[in-house]
Amino acid sequence: MGLTVGVDIGGTKIAAGVVDEDGRIVVDDVRDTPATDPAALAATVGDLVDDLRRKRDIDAVGIGAAGFVDASRSTVLFAPNIDWADEPLAARVHELVGLRVVVENDANAAAWGEFRFGAGADVDDLLLVTVGTGIGAGIIHAGQLYRGGFGVAAEVGHLRMVPAGILCGCGQYGCWEQYGSGRALVREAGDRIRAGITAAKPLADLAGGDPDAVTGPMVTEAAQAGDPLSIDLIADAGSWVGQGLASLAAVLDPTTIAIGGGVAAASDLLMQPVQEAFVRHLSAGSSRPHAELRLATLGNEAGLVGAADLARIP
Numbered sequence: 001m002g003l004t005v006g007v008d009i010g011g012t013k014i015a016a017g018v019v020d021e022d023g024r025i026v027v028d029d030v031r032d033t034p035a036t037d038p039a040a041l042a043a044t045v046g047d048l049v050d051d052l053r054r055k056r057d058i059d060a061v062g063i064g065a066a067g068f069v070d071a072s073r074s075t076v077l078f079a080p081n082i083d084w085a086d087e088p089l090a091a092r093v094h095e096l097v098g099l100r101v102v103v104e105n106d107a108n109a110a111a112w113g114e115f116r117f118g119a120g121a122d123v124d125d126l127l128l129v130t131v132g133t134g135i136g137a138g139i140i141h142a143g144q145l146y147r148g149g150f151g152v153a154a155e156v157g158h159l160r161m162v163p164a165g166i167l168c169g170c171g172q173y174g175c176w177e178q179y180g181s182g183r184a185l186v187r188e189a190g191d192r193i194r195a196g197i198t199a200a201k202p203l204a205d206l207a208g209g210d211p212d213a214v215t216g217p218m219v220t221e222a223a224q225a226g227d228p229l230s231i232d233l234i235a236d237a238g239s240w241v242g243q244g245l246a247s248l249a250a251v252l253d254p255t256t257i258a259i260g261g262g263v264a265a266a267s268d269l270l271m272q273p274v275q276e277a278f279v280r281h282l283s284a285g286s287s288r289p290h291a292e293l294r295l296a297t298l299g300n301e302a303g304l305v306g307a308a309d310l311a312r313i314p
Helices: 038-053 089-097 106-117 182-194 198-206 216-224 228-252 262-266 268-281 299-310
Strands: 004-009 013-019 025-032 060-065 076-078 085-087 100-105 126-131 135-141 144-146 256-260 292-295
Touching: 004 038, 004 106, 004 299, 013 038, 013 299, 025 038, 025 299, 038 089, 060 089, 060 106, 060 299, 089 100, 100 106, 100 299, 106 126, 106 135, 106 144, 106 256, 106 299, 126 228, 126 262, 135 228, 182 198, 182 216, 182 228, 182 262, 198 216, 198 228, 216 228, 216 262, 216 268, 228 256, 228 262, 228 268, 256 268, 262 268, 268 292
Parallel strands: 004 060, 060 100, 126 256, 256 292
Antiparallel strands: 004 013, 013 025, 076 085, 126 135, 135 144
C-alpha cells in the first residue's frame, strides 16, 4: 500500500496529513474540531481527506481519536471531550470519502508511530505513556499493538493512585492523571497563585495575574528559565509519573518506556524525577532488570503518523 492519510482528532483541532511508508508527512492540514456535533465532525474529517487527496493519490485513512475504540477499529464507544457515544466513525467517514477507514485510540496510534518511526524503532516491546492534559498509553508487545479483549486496553490514566483522592472526570477518585498530568500541573500552579505566595510571582506574571489563565507550557517556560517553584511543580508531577510507571512495569515488564505528550517538553526537568521515582518504587528494583526510559521523538506528529501507518494493516 502506498500513501495513506492519518487524522488526529483533538478536543479543539483536527490535524490530517498524507504519510508515506517511511513515516514522512508529505502534505498536511488542520481544522477546528466541531466537538458537539458528531455529524459535523465526520464531515470535517471527510473534507480534510478530500482536500488532501486532490494533492496526492491515497489508499486508506487512519483516524486517531481520544476515548474508547471498539476492537473492530470502527466505533468510538466513549470520548471524554467530544460528544460521542457508540459513534460509528469509520462508517460515517467511509460513506463520505469512499476509502477504507480504520479508527484507533489516539494514544495507541501515537505508540505505533513511535514504535515504527520514533523512539521505539529499535525495539520489539514498547510502552508509550503520553503525559498531556491527562495520561494515556499504548502497549506494543512482540511487534504488535495490544488492544485488549474489548479494544480499550492501556487506559492507564485512571489507575487508582490515591484512595479517596482527587475527583477525576471519569467519576472515580485518586486517578493517576489527577497527580502526574498537565492538568495537575496547572491546578497546582493556580493554587499557589491563589494562595498569594511570593514564589508564585513569576508564574502569576506569565498568567497576567489570573490563576485560571495558567497553562502547562507556561509552567514549562518558567521552569526552563530557572523559576524554582515551576521546577518543583514539574518535579512533583514527574515523581507521580515515575510511581505509576513502576506499577505498570510490575505488570507489563516492558524493555523500553517512552514518555511523550505536552508535558514531556520539559525534557530533563521532567525525566530526571521520573527516572528517580521509577527506580525507587519498582518492586525489587535493585534485584531485577528494568525498562530503559526515553523521551518520545515524534512530538505532536506521533498520533497522525501512527494512525496513517495502522491504516495499512488489514
